[in-house]
Amino acid sequence: MLELRQVGKRFGNTEVLSEVNFRLGPGEIATLTGPSGCGKTTVLRLISGLEMLSQGEIHMEGRLVSCPQWGVPPHRRHIGCVFQEPRLWPHLTVRGNIEFALSGWTRNERLARLEKVAQWTGLTALLDRHPCGLSGGEARRVALARALAPRRRLVLMDEPLTNLDAASAQSLLDAVLQAWREEQFALLYVTHDPAEMQSLDARILTI
Amino acid sequence: MPGLSNALDRLLLIAAQAAAAILLGLPLLGLLLVFFNTEILSEGPAATILPLGYRPLGLLLRSAGFSIAVAVFASLAGGLIAWGAMGARRGVAILSLALPPLLIVPISIHGLNWATLILQLNDWGMRHRVPIQINGWAAACLAEVLAFLPLAIGVAWTSLALLDRKLLESAMIFRSPRAVVWRITAPMAGLVLAVGMGLIFLLSLSDYTVPSLFAVQVYALEIFSAYSASSHPAGAVLTALPMMLLICFSMVVILKAGFRSRLLFHASPAGSWPCRAAGWYSGSALTLLFLLLALPMVSLAAGAGTFPLFFHAIESARSELLVSLRVSLVTAVLALLLGIGVARGMMHGRATFLWWALVCLLFAMPAPLVAIGILQVANRAGAWTEPFLPVWACLARFLPVGAFICYAVFQRMDQGLLEAAHVFQRNRLHGALRVAFPLAWRGLFMAAAASLALALGELGASLLVAPPGESTLVIRLYNLLHYGASQEVASLGLALSLLALGAGLLLTALMHSQKKSSHA
Numbered sequence: 001m002l003e004l005r006q007v008g009k010r011f012g013n014t015e016v017l018s019e020v021n022f023r024l025g026p027g028e029i030a031t032l033t034g035p036s037g038c039g040k041t042t043v044l045r046l047i048s049g050l051e052m053l054s055q056g057e058i059h060m061e062g063r064l065v066s067c068p069q070w071g072v073p074p075h076r077r078h079i080g081c082v083f084q085e086p087r088l089w090p091h092l093t094v095r096g097n098i099e100f101a102l103s104g105w106t107r108n109e110r111l112a113r114l115e116k117v118a119q120w121t122g123l124t125a126l127l128d129r130h131p132c133g134l135s136g137g138e139a140r141r142v143a144l145a146r147a148l149a150p151r152r153r154l155v156l157m158d159e160p161l162t163n164l165d166a167a168s169a170q171s172l173l174d175a176v177l178q179a180w181r182e183e184q185f186a187l188l189y190v191t192h193d194p195a196e197m198q199s200l201d202a203r204i205l206t207i
Numbered sequence: 208m209p210g211l212s213n214a215l216d217r218l219l220l221i222a223a224q225a226a227a228a229i230l231l232g233l234p235l236l237g238l239l240l241v242f243f244n245t246e247i248l249s250e251g252p253a254a255t256i257l258p259l260g261y262r263p264l265g266l267l268l269r270s271a272g273f274s275i276a277v278a279v280f281a282s283l284a285g286g287l288i289a290w291g292a293m294g295a296r297r298g299v300a301i302l303s304l305a306l307p308p309l310l311i312v313p314i315s316i317h318g319l320n321w322a323t324l325i326l327q328l329n330d331w332g333m334r335h336r337v338p339i340q341i342n343g344w345a346a347a348c349l350a351e352v353l354a355f356l357p358l359a360i361g362v363a364w365t366s367l368a369l370l371d372r373k374l375l376e377s378a379m380i381f382r383s384p385r386a387v388v389w390r391i392t393a394p395m396a397g398l399v400l401a402v403g404m405g406l407i408f409l410l411s412l413s414d415y416t417v418p419s420l421f422a423v424q425v426y427a428l429e430i431f432s433a434y435s436a437s438s439h440p441a442g443a444v445l446t447a448l449p450m451m452l453l454i455c456f457s458m459v460v461i462l463k464a465g466f467r468s469r470l471l472f473h474a475s476p477a478g479s480w481p482c483r484a485a486g487w488y489s490g491s492a493l494t495l496l497f498l499l500l501a502l503p504m505v506s507l508a509a510g511a512g513t514f515p516l517f518f519h520a521i522e523s524a525r526s527e528l529l530v531s532l533r534v535s536l537v538t539a540v541l542a543l544l545l546g547i548g549v550a551r552g553m554m555h556g557r558a559t560f561l562w563w564a565l566v567c568l569l570f571a572m573p574a575p576l577v578a579i580g581i582l583q584v585a586n587r588a589g590a591w592t593e594p595f596l597p598v599w600a601c602l603a604r605f606l607p608v609g610a611f612i613c614y615a616v617f618q619r620m621d622q623g624l625l626e627a628a629h630v631f632q633r634n635r636l637h638g639a640l641r642v643a644f645p646l647a648w649r650g651l652f653m654a655a656a657a658s659l660a661l662a663l664g665e666l667g668a669s670l671l672v673a674p675p676g677e678s679t680l681v682i683r684l685y686n687l688l689h690y691g692a693s694q695e696v697a698s699l700g701l702a703l704s705l706l707a708l709g710a711g712l713l714l715t716a717l718m719h720s721q722k723k724s725s726h727a
Contacts, residue, residue, distance in 0.1 A: 048380055050376050050379070050481070073379070073383075073384070074376075074379045074380045075379060075380065075381060075382050075383050075384075077380075079380065081380045083373065083377055087371075088374075089374055089395070091395055100381060100390060100391075101381040103381070103382050103383075146381075150381065
């Protein structure tokens with residue numbers, strides 16, 4: 001599903017990553033962990049195509065998607081992504097934010113899918129609100145719903161539960177696991193919270 | 208001594224607000240005085256120019272249409288150029304270097320430069336029997352669009368640069384670049400673009416200098432003519448009323464959009480611009496930006512003739528040059544100092560509404576009307592006020608701009624950081640100097656620079672209030688353009704543009720050096 005070979009990244013003269021290697025199979029969950037500033041977020045940005053590689057290669061479903069000086073554009077990689085911050089577009093409602101990811105779907109398909117992800121994430125009553133009217137936990141639910149909505153085979157999550165209270169974090173994690181059980185996407189989950197790693201019960205990759 | 212410092216801060220604020228209230232309020236009072244002295248409805252000349260007839264209203268509609276066209280074309284072109292330039296590899300750096308010098312050249316000077324170029328082109332066409340003649344409304348529209356283009360590019364650049372890049376990045380994961388532009392970038396930047404378009408509309412509506420060069424009658428000129436021809440200030444005030452109503456209505460719409468747009472922007476957008484444009488498009492945008500800077504300069508340099516002629520023209524306008532520099536520098540300093548006080552009045556306190564009303568009214572007032580208001584007060588006060596009138600006219604017109612910018616700067620400051628300073632500061636002054644000022648200085652500097660640029664190019668009010676021997680360079684330039692002294696016009700236009708460009712380059716260098724040191 002996903003393979004990183006000898007991946008490295010430099011920003012100017014600073015080397016932030018070197019020789020990162022791992023594989024993630026279809027439907028597999030892996031947690032990526034390491035100390036603050038070790039480059040976990042950079043790995044996700046390289047996989048999603050928001051940063052160019054300095055060395056190595058990234059393959060998805062057997063296809064080369066990134067090498068130094070070249071990369072498939074992010075929207076052609078067909079991945080879902082939850083960032084550290086919710087990153088919701090303020091001019092769109094919750095519905096608009098989620099539907100943005102459903103390009104090429106018919107209206108009926110979109111409605112059915114929206115209903116499904118809203119049910120997973122408990123957003124059914126909030127679909128017509130704007131992001132400025134959401135709490136921190138609700139905004140994170142929307143970000144999760146947006147990543148899950150387009151039914152991608154690979155989903156990246158970058159510390160999606162940061163700054164949430166224990167109960168909200170657990171319910172959001174339950175939503176992630178429920179969606180994963182039903183759709184079996186590959187999930188690369190960045191965290192340094194041992195409790196989250198335990199709940200996910202997945203292979204642990206350390207940088 | 209926290210008590211003394213707090214008292215000093217309060218005293219300075221009250222002094223600044225009192226001075227601003229006098230400088231802004233007296234011209235309005237002067238306009239009201241007009242009606243106590245003139246029997247407007249019984250006197251012939253004033254009664255004939257009451258804006259009730261078909262002609263004035265038709266002229267107002269034509270002028271509004273003209274200004275809408277200028278605003279739409281300039282904003283569209285500005286948006287496209289800014290988008291293309293930002294999409295180039297080093298586009299943001301190039302824009303941040305090229306735009307401030309272009310922006311500090313006063314719009315009226317840009318307008319006069321482009322008008323000169325168009326007139327030269329027409330001349331060349333006549334001499335070589337080439338059927339290229341741009342005249343009348345089309346020529347005035349073209350010259351104004353080109354004059355406002357740097358401002359439009361600046362607004363578009365600001366609207367894009369303030370967007371949270373993380374939001375654009377997250378959109379790029381899900382959809383193609385085109386969808387990201389139409390669904391995310393354009394709607395988010397659109398409100399600021401609309402505010403910029405409104406601002407260009409207002410500036411164009413109250414300007415008559417460029418249209419008058421192409422013998423195009425606009426409503427702003429009608430106000431000036433109403434006063435110049437009859438010396439009846441009441442007639443001019445009544446003539447201006449419909450235009451002021453239109454401007455006030457536009458300002459309400461613009462301010463509402465401006466307030467809504469605050470929600471869409473990030474306090475401190477960081478990271479590189481994520482949206483790349485096609486190479487040919489970025490290249491074209493950067494070329495147009497370069498031409499915008501170079502074309503009028505080359506044309507003026509060619510028209511200025513030899514070096515001795517150029518220096519002779521400047522030497523003969525030496526006194527006007529010095530007056531312009533003095534007036535604009537004093538205006539810039541006062542607009543900043545008083546603008547801070549006014550902005551604080553607009554934010555807090557019981558008189559918030561009054562400050563907003565005063566600032567908006569003065570901003571909406573056509574330049575000749577500001578001058579008439581000032582003259583009414585000055586005539587009653589006596590001859591001692593004469594030397595201050597040009598600065599007063601510039602302040603009455605551009606202090607609102609300084610106040611708006613200061614207000615925006617204060618609004619964008621991170622309140623969390625200020626609250627933290629309140630906890631730890633020794634006294635208000637300590638907090639203001641060590642935390643608030645370093646956070647705000649760049650924006651405050653912009654307020655002073657904008658006031659300087661606007662004052663340097665002020666014409667509409669200066670024409671009426673400048674005492675003998677105190678004429679500004681723009682007045683001389685404007686008069687020369689009407690007399691057709693093309694060599695002198697080119698020389699002075701070039702000198703003024705180079706002066707403003709030099710100041711702009713200095714400003715840019717200062718901003719960049721500060722940015723580097725703060726990053727270090």
